[in-house]
Amino acid sequence: MSFLKPAARPWRATDFNYSRVMPRQFDADLLYILRATALVESRADQYGDYLRAVFATRGAAWREAIDRWNHEEAEHGRALRRLCETADAPFAFDRHMGAYLNGVAYHACDGRSVRGSIAGELVARCIVEALASTFYRVLRDSCHDETGRAVLHTLALDEARHYGMFNAMLQAETAQLPLSRWRRMRVGLGRMLELSDDQIMFAAWLVDADAPPRYRRSRTARSYQAALYRHYHFEHLHFAARLICPVLFGSRSRALSRVFAAGLWLGLRLRGGLSRLGSLSSRPAQPQHC
């Protein structure tokens, strides 16, 4: 049994025609988000090590799925790095990546899930992959460069397959050890609220040429959210809701997914508006931090 369905069109980061990238088609906000994401995706081996330890007792099919997933996530990092280096010449990837690895530790590989159980870990992974697929759809739809759109579309499809993989593992796990609906909602909604944690924000601070010399998560989150959230439309959030609702509530109801999407849309509009106000008032000319 294979948890991860193969890609309809297998690809490698070197398959894209980067010589056709037109730097002027990338605005500053998109490049800022892409640079930060290139760092986060490029730490795939640490995510893989953590999950291999958490799932160590579950056998060869689980190990094989995580190995393939790890490989694909690392390829995402390579594709985004190449795209950023082509669209944005001064991107010093190696220096930023070194600072990122030194600056933010990932979860310990001691075999324990930070979500309290293997099923909880799988709920969190489903949420992350659903939101990642949505995120790449949003970036694709706001990108005017043909190669950039092709890369981001490919990543969106991969993340949706990853969601399918973790959801299949969740079904297998909960068939043996059921997880209460309350626990699913608690872990899943908690993971959604962690989107402005240090894992992404420290990367965003490192790649922001206008950032102050000292890292402050709340300030970075305002800049990041102001740059990103305005690109989310209701259709994007409805896509996310259709993936997330079955995991959180065990329901594929269209009405529920539309209500959930509306809640996400309102939350993002509110948070994005407040972030824009905050970042306007706290964004005087600053020295470059590195």
Ligand SMILES: [Fe+2]
């Ligand atoms: Fe990815």
Ligand SMILES: [Fe+2]
């Ligand atoms: Fe993924």
